Amino acid sequence: MARVRQERAEITRQAILDGAAVAFDACGFEGTSLSDVVRHAGVTKGALYFHFQSKEALARTLMGEQYRQVAEGVPAIVDPGVQTVIDLTHRMAHALRTDIRIRAGIRLVIELGSFTQPDPEPYNVWIDTCRDCLGAAQERGDVLAARDVYELSTLLVGAFTGIQVTSHVRTGREDLHARVFDLWDFLLPGMVPAERIPLFDPSGSPECRAELGLPAPDSLGVAVG
Numbered sequence: 001m002a003r004v005r006q007e008r009a010e011i012t013r014q015a016i017l018d019g020a021a022v023a024f025d026a027c028g029f030e031g032t033s034l035s036d037v038v039r040h041a042g043v044t045k046g047a048l049y050f051h052f053q054s055k056e057a058l059a060r061t062l063m064g065e066q067y068r069q070v071a072e073g074v075p076a077i078v079d080p081g082v083q084t085v086i087d088l089t090h091r092m093a094h095a096l097r098t099d100i101r102i103r104a105g106i107r108l109v110i111e112l113g114s115f116t117q118p119d120p121e122p123y124n125v126w127i128d129t130c131r132d133c134l135g136a137a138q139e140r141g142d143v144l145a146a147r148d149v150y151e152l153s154t155l156l157v158g159a160f161t162g163i164q165v166t167s168h169v170r171t172g173r174e175d176l177h178a179r180v181f182d183l184w185d186f187l188l189p190g191m192v193p194a195e196r197i198p199l200f201d202p203s204g205s206p207e208c209r210a211e212l213g214l215p216a217p218d219s220l221g222v223a224v225g
Contacts, residue, residue, distance in 0.1 A: 009051075013131070022199050080136040090204040093173075163179045
């Protein structure tokens with residue numbers, strides 16, 4: 001019976017997170033009430049308060065979904081490098097278009113000013129992940145020795161954040177993969193030795209494109225070659 005109760009509690013918790021994601025994605029932190037979450041989740045307020053003590057606790061849990069995306073996007077980081085980071089940005093772009101929890105979490109991160117104490121941790125996790133991958137790439141000559149990989153990673157995370165917001169406003173993120181391609185097409189010549197640039201595909205590796213169901217580069221609305 002205890003196991004059954006635990007399973008039911010977890011089902012309820014997941015329903016609350018799904019409902020919160022719908023509400024936060026639509027209206028942001030300030031525009032969402034706990035009544036909105038309850039309505040979208042199909043649970044009672046008592047059930048909500050059993051799992052989450054506040055709206056901020058709900059928001060921070062959804063923001064933490066990005067850590068899951070990092071972990072799934074770079075399995076154990078077995079082959080860290082430039083293409084790994086390119087693929088990771090396309091995986092995040094795909095998640096923003098298909099996973100409402102990721103979408104809500106990103107919106108909440110951008111709205112950190114809504115909280116009394118803004119939390120830089122979501123950005124720092126992404127920056128550190130990119131730094132680790134690009135540091136390994138630099139050691140084998142795939143990133144210019146003169147480049148500071150931490151500063152490069154900070155730039156990359158900031159650029160991706162701005163690109164996805166602009167894509168959301170302009171096209172509902174329909175062109176997000178094309179804009180990520182552009183980001184790397186412009187960035188690679190400034191970070192990778194010229195003779196090694198052909199080793200990396202701004203549209204994502206063939207394995208990444210197959211996994212995400214992405215079209216060939218010439219179908220992304222970008223110039224190739």
